[in-house]
Amino acid sequence: MPQPKGSKEKVTIIEIADAAGVSKSTVSLVLTGRGSVKSDTRRQVLQTMDRLGYVYNRGAANLRNAQSRIVGLILNDLSNPFFAEFAIGVEKVLQMAGYVAFMANTAESVVRQDQVMRMMREHGAGGLILCPALDTRPEHLDWVRAADTALLVAIRRLPGAEVSHVVPENVAGASRITRHLINLGHERIAYLGGMHSMVVRQERHGGFLAAMEAAGRSVDPALNLESMPTRDGGFGAMSAVLSLGDRPTAVVCYNDVVAIGAMLAAARHGLVVGRDIAIVGFDDTSEARHVSPALTTVAVDPVGLGERAAALLLKQIKDPTVEPESFIGPANLVIRESCGAYHRALAAAG
Amino acid sequence: MPQPKGSKEKVTIIEIADAAGVSKSTVSLVLTGRGSVKSDTRRQVLQTMDRLGYVYNRGAANLRNAQSRIVGLILNDLSNPFFAEFAIGVEKVLQMAGYVAFMANTAESVVRQDQVMRMMREHGAGGLILCPALDTRPEHLDWVRAADTALLVAIRRLPGAEVSHVVPENVAGASRITRHLINLGHERIAYLGGMHSMVVRQERHGGFLAAMEAAGRSVDPALNLESMPTRDGGFGAMSAVLSLGDRPTAVVCYNDVVAIGAMLAAARHGLVVGRDIAIVGFDDTSEARHVSPALTTVAVDPVGLGERAAALLLKQIKDPTVEPESFIGPANLVIRESCGAYHRALAAAG
DNA sequence: TTCTTGAATTGGAACGTTCCAATAAACCAG
């Protein structure tokens, strides 16, 4: 039993020193492992610390040498499993490196975002990984760059901000999945979901357009619909598209979540997804696998992105002079049932 | 433009004082808002801070008055959306109260758990919310109680640990959903998934047994199967149950995840879930809603539990002398399609 | 023995803040 329970007094390095009959400097040496200490003494000190229930005060230590080993992680939407997985990756790498992470969820609010970033700075975070809330402007980050804090922007690129980025290959991924639909013979392909102001939407839609153009397909502006990036948004957009006279035969969605909403709408209209119409998503969330029919989508490995982001940030913290650097994570096609490739193959075989 | 960029020197309260022509004590007063300061002076100081790009050093402040406004959140499995939502609730309340949260994911490893809890303590966390990893023993928490750190255990009860708990109403919830199946006329009901050593399994299975007993139903031990709490686990357990000579007509699953695995297995065996067999889950994760047929389950409001946990912890931090307290969150039946109630109603109407 | 050298240990000054006691300034009643 260390310490009679209820004793509020925190035990310090000095009390350890007194109890062990050495000086506080010696205790500090064994604590940091820096100087050379006779092994008897070390053992003595360690066991005194154990006996008195000592806990190291990093705050005090940081005051002196300013190497906090804390970084902050700011997420725009933790309820999205994609960001949860991203967080897992970040946290894993940080933990291995002996860092500890502040975490905050901004729920797309820039004012919350600003608050938590300031808080984390004040609490001594040496670096920040930011998944920016929807209408974050590069100016919002100026103060971070002014202070000696490393900064990395993830998932959503922030155009105009000269900071390191870790983002998925949105353009190429969208091109890839669009090409897949084109190869399956589709002519009229719609693009659904996401708001025009979102950078990720711009990138993915750009990839879609590029693939269409490269294949000589015409793009009907009536088949480009915005929506909130939610299931309901997807449902609404898809319903709108299906009420058109000249329906598309395939639909590329901004997102898996949107795609699932779209699938619901298609089913409601009596269409069998994968046979009567092709619907594809982006992200490969775990839902994509379990929905029925299983969703063809683009996998972006959020855990891997998180690991990469953390590693890059740590590098920047260690050497603050390095130039901002970007990592573009792979985005690979995952063919399942909702695109109809499977149906097609069955028909060919039968 | 505050500070010529690249200047590594952090600006302190003293430099502000010098620049504003007052003493550091005065600056401290305007910072904390404690004493009375002439409004001219205050304005002067504030604007100097702004000009020099000052950032408050809470570490230094805490060294003196020891009120860190940091708490730690330790999750056993962040990849489970249930815990992600729990985290959202916790973080929201903390943020409102001006606290900032350390977050760590232990991935069910007790050694990682111990590491991160120590780290958080050393970094000055004044309280800890722990969702314990699978084989956490109450002894593991003794050192926290010895230190002056508030502690709260959430989601998984830790029998024998005298700490505050915030957990869902597992027993009553399981009873409720079992009773629902009984009312639908089922006689042979199986219980599937989760390992016997898991407290949550014990509680939910206990609720199941209680409802069966109360209704005078006999419980066949062959219809009680353990499995890992994963989709694959559910699939395996369900397959085993279906290979029995005397199959159950309904299945209560440990978990939504297990239930979804079980549904897959049933489908594989040519059964239509909701018509040929009833399958129900627990938790009401977002997947439960989207799987087809939609899963009948028990909703436990993870965000609400998180908010409650945070609020309770803050209370304990403010007054460390309060006795450990427990909150049992409601667990309500959510009737969808997989239990067959809908089918039943249709048949009656037709 | 005495010297030399490297290893082991140590006191004290910092780090950036808060708090206390003390001082200075401002106000107001007589």
Next chain:
DNA sequence: CTGGTTTATTGGAACGTTCCAATTCAAGAA
């Protein structure tokens, strides 16, 4: 004006650690 009271301001000592320069120790070489 003077004395008393309230309001503003201030220097210095803490908080728990690290680091530096200085000291002591142990042991082998001369």
